[in-house]
Amino acid sequence: MFHGGGCTPTMLPRYLLAVLFIVAGTLHFLITPVYVNIMPSYLPAPTLLVQISGVAEILGGLGLLLPATQSAAAWGLILLLIAVMPANLNMALHASHWPGIPIWLLWARLPLQLPLIYWAFLYTRRSA
Numbered sequence: 001m002f003h004g005g006g007c008t009p010t011m012l013p014r015y016l017l018a019v020l021f022i023v024a025g026t027l028h029f030l031i032t033p034v035y036v037n038i039m040p041s042y043l044p045a046p047t048l049l050v051q052i053s054g055v056a057e058i059l060g061g062l063g064l065l066l067p068a069t070q071s072a073a074a075w076g077l078i079l080l081l082i083a084v085m086p087a088n089l090n091m092a093l094h095a096s097h098w099p100g101i102p103i104w105l106l107w108a109r110l111p112l113q114l115p116l117i118y119w120a121f122l123y124t125r126r127s128a
Contacts, residue, residue, distance in 0.1 A: 014064055017119055021061030021077060028054025037097060040090040056080050064123060074123040081117050088113065 028035050028050050035054075039046035060080060063073025091098065092106040 018061040018064040021057045025054045025057030038087045038091045071124050074120045077120040
C-alpha cells in the first residue's frame with residue numbers, strides 16, 4: 001500500500017481527515033433531522049443549510065484526496081469548521097434537547113474544533 005507511486009505514510013493522516021469529512025457530510029443526509037435540531041433558531045432554512053454544509057463537507061473531503069484541489073479544500077474546510085461553530089454552541093446551550101449526551105461532552109466539542117482546524121491547515125500547502 002505504501003510502496004511505489006501510491007500512498008505514502010505521510011498521506012495517511014490526510015486520507016483520514018478526508019474520510020472523516022466525507023462520512024460526516026454523508027450523515028447530514030442520512031440523519032438530517034438531528035442536524036436540523038442543532039441549528040440555531042435565528043438561521044433561516046435550517047434543512048437547506050444542513051444540506052449545504054453536508055455537500056461542503058463531502059466535497060472538502062474529496063478535495064483533500066487530490067493534490068490539485070488539496071489546498072483549496074483545506075481552506076474551505078477551515079471556513080466550514082468556523083461557520084458551523086454557532087450550531088455547536090447552540091447544541092451546548094440547549095443541552096436539555098440532548099438528554100442522552102453528557103453536558104460536558106457538548107461543551108467539549110467546542111474546543112475540539114481547534115485541532116480539526118489545525119489538522120486541515122496542515123494541508124493548505126500543496127506539498128503536505
